[in-house]
Amino acid sequence: MEQKMVYPKKLKGVVVSDKMQQTAVVLVTRLKKNEKYQKYYKVSKKFKAHNENNQFKEGDKVVIQETRPISKDKCWRIIAKS
Secondary structure (H helix, E strand, O other), X not given: OOOOOOOOOEEEEEEEEXXXXXXXXXXXXXXXXXXXXXXXXXXXXXXXXXXXXXXXXXXXXXXXXXXXXXXXXXXXXXXXXX
């Protein structure tokens, strides 16, 4: 039986808050398509991401990666600036 490789999801976003210790709130915006009218519209969602050493500040464009649960709300971590 062949096992399928599952890679962790990666998303690009902007840090909108860095007030918590070792946590940043990242806003991810993407385009979604309406099936009936074939128009695109923006959808945004905020993710809490692990920010080790508080090196990423508000306004930075970053890449976040899915990881194991770190706390009740955090299951993403910031891996790089984009």
